[in-house]
Amino acid sequence: MISCLAMRVGAPEGAQALGWTISSGYPLNTMPISGTARPSTIPDPRDAGIWPRIHYIPCMSNSFGEYLRITTWGESHGPGIGVVIDGLPAGISVSVETIARDLARRRPGGALASARKEPDAPQIQSGLHDGKTLGSPLAIWIESVDARPADYDQLSELYRPGHADFTTEARYGFRDARGGGRASARETAARVAAGSVARAMLSSEYGIEIVGWVDAIGTARAEVNPALVQSEEVEASVVRCPVTEASEAFIEKIEAARDGGDSLGGWVGVVARGVPAGWGDPVFGKVKALLGSAFLSIPAAMAMEMGDGIAATSRTGSQNNDQMVPDGKGGMRQETNRSGGLQGGITSGAPLWARVGFKPTSTIATSQQTIDSSGKAVAFEGSGRHDPCVVPRAVPIVEAMMALVLADRMLAWRATPPASE
Numbered sequence: 217m218i219s220c221l222a223m224r225v226g227a228p229e230g231a232q233a234l235g236w237t238i239s240s241g242y243p244l245n246t247m248p249i250s251g252t253a254r255p256s257t258i259p260d261p262r263d264a265g266i267w268p269r270i271h272y273i274p275c276m277s278n279s280f281g282e283y284l285r286i287t288t289w290g291e292s293h294g295p296g297i298g299v300v301i302d303g304l305p306a307g308i309s310v311s312v313e314t315i316a317r318d319l320a321r322r323r324p325g326g327a328l329a330s331a332r333k334e335p336d337a338p339q340i341q342s343g344l345h346d347g348k349t350l351g352s353p354l355a356i357w358i359e360s361v362d363a364r365p366a367d368y369d370q371l372s373e374l375y376r377p378g379h380a381d382f383t384t385e386a387r388y389g390f391r392d393a394r395g396g397g398r399a400s401a402r403e404t405a406a407r408v409a410a411g412s413v414a415r416a417m418l419s420s421e422y423g424i425e426i427v428g429w430v431d432a433i434g435t436a437r438a439e440v441n442p443a444l445v446q447s448e449e450v451e452a453s454v455v456r457c458p459v460t461e462a463s464e465a466f467i468e469k470i471e472a473a474r475d476g477g478d479s480l481g482g483w484v485g486v487v488a489r490g491v492p493a494g495w496g497d498p499v500f501g502k503v504k505a506l507l508g509s510a511f512l513s514i515p516a517a518m519a520m521e522m523g524d525g526i527a528a529t530s531r532t533g534s535q536n537n538d539q540m541v542p543d544g545k546g547g548m549r550q551e552t553n554r555s556g557g558l559q560g561g562i563t564s565g566a567p568l569w570a571r572v573g574f575k576p577t578s579t580i581a582t583s584q585q586t587i588d589s590s591g592k593a594v595a596f597e598g599s600g601r602h603d604p605c606v607v608p609r610a611v612p613i614v615e616a617m618m619a620l621v622l623a624d625r626m627l628a629w630r631a632t633p634p635a636s637e
């Protein structure tokens with residue numbers, strides 16, 4: 217935001233004449249409707265030589281969180297990626313082995329995933345001493361050793377349908393075509409590393425456990441109970457589905473899509489058990505709003521349901537409300553958990569559970585229509601290393617984003633605790 221303001225302050229008079237809107241920070245008429253990313257009929261301030269004088273700094277959004285703030289960096293086929301975690305209290309135990317184990321769950325490889333082979337060995341570069349956080353920024357670096365930028369040479373001049381190539385260029389006028397740059401799922405390794413640290417803090421401070429699983433692939437769905445699902449059952453399945461019959465059906469579907477040069481989408485379920493009542497805030501601080509932002513920032517995520525989600529919209533109030541009863545300890549217990557552990561966006565003490573929907577992988581081995589950077593129609597057929605279905609690999613990423621939101625709200629709760637009598 218500060219960098220946007222800097223651009224506005226520095227914009228010269230000529231910028232307005234060219235359609236460059238100083239007040240909003242965005243030249244509205246550079247919104248491309250069709251054709252190339254920046255249509256030639258629309259003036260580009262850089263063509264008039266004023267670009268450097270505007271001091272334009274693109275506001276790429278690389279940070280997430282309020283009290284626990286992460287900033288990720290690195291491109292898909294660059295030398296590596298990393299994360300800085302700021303706001304961690306001093307004295308939290310962090311184990312590099314645990315981070316490595318969580319990263320291994322997200323890693324590509326295997327018959328049903330991209331063939332890229334990355335060891336994803338995390339290196340802590342700051343913020344840790346004798347296995348405990350210092351309270352200073354915790355920086356984690358993950359080297360990329362199997363980057364193959366040449367695989368993407370054909371992509372520098374065309375836009376893949378369904379991927380972020382066209383829109384990134386429309387936004388920045390330039391892009392790193394090597395594997396999608398910042399839009400690539402490689403960036404999510406940095407989130408998983410940060411999520412691992414957040415998870416360790418939630419576990420040691422409150423005994424919170426977070427479990428994700430594959431809930432649906434294409435039109436097939438598994439029946440999983442969020443209150444009971446265990447990560448060991450999930451990890452026993454190559455597609456991360458704890459229900460054996462559903463797991464087998466999912467594998468068959470993904471193999472058929474891959475062999476046919478196509479891809480599939482689906483849903484990830486996630487639950488956090490042991491979250492105390494009272495985390496989150498009304499209005500813009502609702503945990504469901506923060507989770508929505510967290511989940512929908514994952515590449516290929518298209519939808520999010522809290523608790524029973526869309527199913528609740530076709531019920532009556534009497535069918536949908538979670539009945540409250542005394543827990544026998546002076547508190548409250550819900551008889552059901554259709555709301556997913558939240559009321560008014562604040563945690564109720566019941567398990568927090570959600571589903572995140574993912575689209576089918578856009579890069580497929582079937583010929584599709586697109587345009588090149590000169591606006592010419594071309595055919596594109598994906599080659600190289602791609603996931604036929606991103607959903608199983610998305611499980612640890614969804615868990616990580618849940619952990620980051622909860623750790624952030626845990627610190628917010630501590631910073632502004634309830635009034636004491």
Ligand SMILES: Cc1cc2nc3c(=O)[nH]c(=O)nc-3n(C[C@H](O)[C@H](O)[C@H](O)COP(=O)(O)O)c2cc1C
Binds near residue numbers: 380575610
């Ligand atoms: C774990 C994971 C793996 C992915 N692998 C691929 C892939 O191999 N090929 C591809 O085209 N997209 C892949 N994607 C999705 C793209 O990164 C994503 O569709 C793209 O950045 C455009 O963003 P959007 O779908 O959110 O609009 C993957 C996503 C995730 C979460």
